[in-house]
Amino acid sequence: MSRHKDIRNLDYNEVVDEYDQAYDDDDPEPTPEERVIMANGTAEIRSMLAGEASKVTKAQIEEALWHYYFDVDKAAAYLVSKFIAPKPKKTPQNGDEYAIPMVSHIATPNTSRESFAHLFRDLPWGNIPKDRETVFIAPQRPRGGLLGGSGAAPRMSKLQMLAAARKQKAEEKNAQEKVEQTRVKMAELAVDEKSRVKENVPLAGAFSKRLKTSESTAEGRMPLADAESTAIELPHQRMADVPETSTTTASLLTTSASSETPTHIIPEPQREPPVAAAQPSAFARTLFGPPPPPKPQLAEFFSPYPSLPPSVIEAFSKPSPDDVVLTAQAKAGKKTKKKGSSSTDAVTSEVKALKIEDAPLPKSRNLNVLSEFENSKKKKTASFVVVGHVDAGKSTMMGRLLLDLGVVDQRTVDKLRQEAEKIGKTSFALAWVLDQRSEERARGVTIDIATNRFETDKTAFTILDAPGHRDFIPNMIAGASQADFAILVIDASTGAFESGLKGQTREHSLLIRSMGVSRIVVAVNKLDTVGWSQERFEEIKHQVHGFLSGTGFQSKNIAFVPLSGLRGDNLVRKTTEPAAGWYTGPTLVEELENSEPSARALSKPLRMTISEVFRTPQSPLSISGRIDAGSLQMGDALLVQPSGEKAYIKSLMMDEEPTDWAVAGQNVVIHLSNIDPMHVRVGDIICDPAKPIQCLDTFTLKALAFDFLMPMQVDVHRGRLHAAGKIEAIDALLDKVTGSVIKKKPKVVKPASVARIRVTLASKVPLEAGQRVVLRSGGETVAAGLLE
Numbered sequence: 154m155s156r157h158k159d160i161r162n163l164d165y166n167e168v169v170d171e172y173d174q175a176y177d178d179d180d181p182e183p184t185p186e187e188r189v190i191m192a193n194g195t196a197e198i199r200s201m202l203a204g205e206a207s208k209v210t211k212a213q214i215e216e217a218l219w220h221y222y223f224d225v226d227k228a229a230a231y232l233v234s235k236f237i238a239p240k241p242k243k244t245p246q247n248g249d250e251y252a253i254p255m256v257s258h259i260a261t262p263n264t265s266r267e268s269f270a271h272l273f274r275d276l277p278w279g280n281i282p283k284d285r286e287t288v289f290i291a292p293q294r295p296r297g298g299l300l301g302g303s304g305a306a307p308r309m310s311k312l313q314m315l316a317a318a319r320k321q322k323a324e325e326k327n328a329q330e331k332v333e334q335t336r337v338k339m340a341e342l343a344v345d346e347k348s349r350v351k352e353n354v355p356l357a358g359a360f361s362k363r364l365k366t367s368e369s370t371a372e373g374r375m376p377l378a379d380a381e382s383t384a385i386e387l388p389h390q391r392m393a394d395v396p397e398t399s400t401t402t403a404s405l406l407t408t409s410a411s412s413e414t415p416t417h418i419i420p421e422p423q424r425e426p427p428v429a430a431a432q433p434s435a436f437a438r439t440l441f442g443p444p445p446p447p448k449p450q451l452a453e454f455f456s457p458y459p460s461l462p463p464s465v466i467e468a469f470s471k472p473s474p475d476d477v478v479l480t481a482q483a484k485a486g487k488k489t490k491k492k493g494s495s496s497t498d499a500v501t502s503e504v505k506a507l508k509i510e511d512a513p514l515p516k517s518r519n520l521n522v523l524s525e526f527e528n529s530k531k532k533k534t535a536s537f538v539v540v541g542h543v544d545a546g547k548s549t550m551m552g553r554l555l556l557d558l559g560v561v562d563q564r565t566v567d568k569l570r571q572e573a574e575k576i577g578k579t580s581f582a583l584a585w586v587l588d589q590r591s592e593e594r595a596r597g598v599t600i601d602i603a604t605n606r607f608e609t610d611k612t613a614f615t616i617l618d619a620p621g622h623r624d625f626i627p628n629m630i631a632g633a634s635q636a637d638f639a640i641l642v643i644d645a646s647t648g649a650f651e652s653g654l655k656g657q658t659r660e661h662s663l664l665i666r667s668m669g670v671s672r673i674v675v676a677v678n679k680l681d682t683v684g685w686s687q688e689r690f691e692e693i694k695h696q697v698h699g700f701l702s703g704t705g706f707q708s709k710n711i712a713f714v715p716l717s718g719l720r721g722d723n724l725v726r727k728t729t730e731p732a733a734g735w736y737t738g739p740t741l742v743e744e745l746e747n748s749e750p751s752a753r754a755l756s757k758p759l760r761m762t763i764s765e766v767f768r769t770p771q772s773p774l775s776i777s778g779r780i781d782a783g784s785l786q787m788g789d790a791l792l793v794q795p796s797g798e799k800a801y802i803k804s805l806m807m808d809e810e811p812t813d814w815a816v817a818g819q820n821v822v823i824h825l826s827n828i829d830p831m832h833v834r835v836g837d838i839i840c841d842p843a844k845p846i847q848c849l850d851t852f853t854l855k856a857l858a859f860d861f862l863m864p865m866q867v868d869v870h871r872g873r874l875h876a877a878g879k880i881e882a883i884d885a886l887l888d889k890v891t892g893s894v895i896k897k898k899p900k901v902v903k904p905a906s907v908a909r910i911r912v913t914l915a916s917k918v919p920l921e922a923g924q925r926v927v928l929r930s931g932g933e934t935v936a937a938g939l940l941e
């Protein structure tokens with residue numbers, strides 16, 4: 154049964170009866186002395202009332218005296234007003250204008266409506282009938298004090314004195330009882346010391362102070378002052394006088410003091426017995442009398458119902474069955490939790506013990522890669538970038554080339570043509586062979602570098618089809634950075650060549666030359682639109698040759714081919730157009746085969762710029778790119794910069810076939826192991842851990858100015874890498890041919906001039922001397938050059 158059930162079974166009538174009984178006990182029977190005073194008072198009142206005395210009974214007189222504490226005057230006045238000359242009842246008359254409606258259920262049958270009007274018929278005042286005049290009873294003796302007399306204390310009769318004494322006694326008794334009740338309640342609210350001692354809970358400092366203060370004050374030995382200072386200043390002789398009764402408080406105080414500061418420690422024998430509540434002060438005792446004897450034992454718990462029967466208190470003194478069940482459940486839960494946690498710990502430790510061995514490193518065959526390359530019978534490889542003004546026909550030309558070479562079949566092209574017809578872009582069907590992104594197909598422009606490959610009898614080519622639109626120049630730069638040579642596509646149709654020359658034809662030419670491309674094949678395209686005009690071809694050839702020569706291309710490295718990419722004339726096969734009979738030179742593919750790739754930096758430390766990062770079935774992290782310098786083989790350790798993380802070559806792919814090694818100039822796919830993908834990004838450089846590339850945030854550049862140069866914010870492009878930077882200073886203006894210093898620290902560099910400039914970067918990026926970078930600002934290429 155819970156204690157709530159105890160409350161429900163409580164007999165409230167029994168409790169109320171007890172309360173009433175206690176209340177009745179407050180009005181005890183008169184003492185013999187009071188009986189004498191009562192008799193005298195009765196006689197005195199009878200004499201005061203004289204002839205009217207017969208109208209009141211003895212009991213009425215005694216009750217009045219008792220009520221007024223034997224005050225004869227008050228009792229006599231009360232008896233007169235109540236029994237001898239009571240005020241007449243007011244009975245309103247019906248029909249009176251001042252009639253007050255009476256409530257029907259209390260009105261008598263005869264006086265259903267009473268009026269007070271008759272009381273005012275004899276107005277004006279002063280004409281009052283005799284029977285309605287007030288009876289005044291003059292006091293026997295004059296009142297003293299402020300209302301008359303000498304001002305001395307009024308003289309009291311013996312009866313009055315006795316009544317006053319009784320009244321004071323009753324008031325003292327009530328006050329005493331109130332104090333006692335308050336003390337009991339306070340004692341019950343106080344914290345039980347014994348239980349705290351059992352629990353070894355030290356007293357809080359502030360509570361300790363209060364306790365000491367209370368004790369000392371109760372004994373009247375100390376003033377109400379700071380207990381801490383008082384305890385220290387207390388004379389030893391005085392402390393020795395304290396009776397040795399209990400050590401509980403002393404122990405508590407010692408514990409408390411030791412936990413705070415040694416100055417609080419009071420010798421244990423000198424401590425006083427514990428009290429749970431403050432004792433009344435001397436002033437309080439003067440007011441309320443001596444303190445009651447201390448309760449033998451304080452309640453061990455707080456009860457808001459101090460007057461409850463013992464059975465109820467008993468029920469609350471112990472944990473209820475509900476509490477017992479809850480406690481048991483809590484303990485069981487703890488045990489279970491402990492069990493669970495221990496099992497969890499065990500699992501955790503087991504998991505920790507399960508040390509995952511590092512993935513076994515790929516086995517290296519320790520090949521001499523350079524000799525393998527020399528002895529290999531593989532075709533030479535070459536990469537070329539296709540550049541030119543937007544819509545010059547670059548993608549169409551490469552699509553046709555792949556079709557004519559059999560890399561893609563006619564069926565695929567027909568399918569692309571059908572798809573292109575649906576959106577009204579039939580003429581772009583061949584371009585879609587390379588422009589495979591939906592956005593590129595929808596917009597009809599190339600956005601990113603499209604790579605493809607084809608082989609001739611002698612060479613394995615990699616096509617890097619660059620976007621012609623000025624918005625995608627950074628992608629074109631990325632393509633150019635991987636190329637051995639370039640195809641510059643020029644739209645020969647009327648007006649297009651001229652506009653292209655002012656546009657990206659010029660910029661692309663400058664860029665590819667600055668990127669280190671020295672061999673260029675100019676594809677004069679769309680000659681079918683001008684009837685295969687030789688004059689037009691020669692005009693374009695003349696202008697472009699002069700322009701390219703001015704940008705640094707040697708004449709022997711410049712070739713021109715008149716063609717139609719859309720129709721495939723002079724692309725793979727010679728044109729059969731009669732109007733084009735004037736051209737007997739090589740086709741575009743033949744010109745490509747005649748182009749020697751740039752020298753390979755085979756013996757230099759490994760450098761490879763990451764073009765793509767992707768996931769393959771072979772590895773969760775695969776990268777692709779062109780090896781700029783050095784060589785690598787399966788099992789090699791690699792360093793990724795700028796993250797500085799190490800990785801291993803799990804396997805290699807070249808031309809979509811597995812290989813054990815690769816050298817500079819080759820495009821490869823590397824499946825990495827032992828590295829987190831978060832450390833590898835497009836534009837990072839893979840290098841030899843033994844000869845790593847350094848990460849710089851400042852460098853000096855020998856730059857060709859495309860625009861006016863001065864200290865300014867720029868974007869630094871190296872391959873796929875872009876970084877924010879700033880032209881910090883211009884160290885010198887250089888001679889274009891010799892490279893000697895013309896002028897030191899010029900403030901501005903004019904376009905087409907060469908200068909040595911210092912560039913700072915917002916963050917460190919992998920850079921080293923010999924690399925080519927491009928500086929752009931506001932969407933325009935402002936300079937390109939070589940790191941010194």
Ligand SMILES: Nc1nc2c(ncn2[C@@H]2O[C@H](COP(=O)(O)OP(=O)(O)OP(=O)(O)O)[C@@H](O)[C@H]2O)c(=O)[nH]1
Nearest residue numbers: 543544545546547548549580598599621717718719
């Ligand atoms: N008549 C004719 N049209 C051509 C020839 N080559 C390309 N075109 C057309 O020119 C348009 C643009 O061709 P694209 O191959 O997309 O040009 P692009 O240079 O690759 O364009 P971007 O990569 O976006 O700069 C298409 O409509 C082609 O059909 C050609 O030899 N003759």
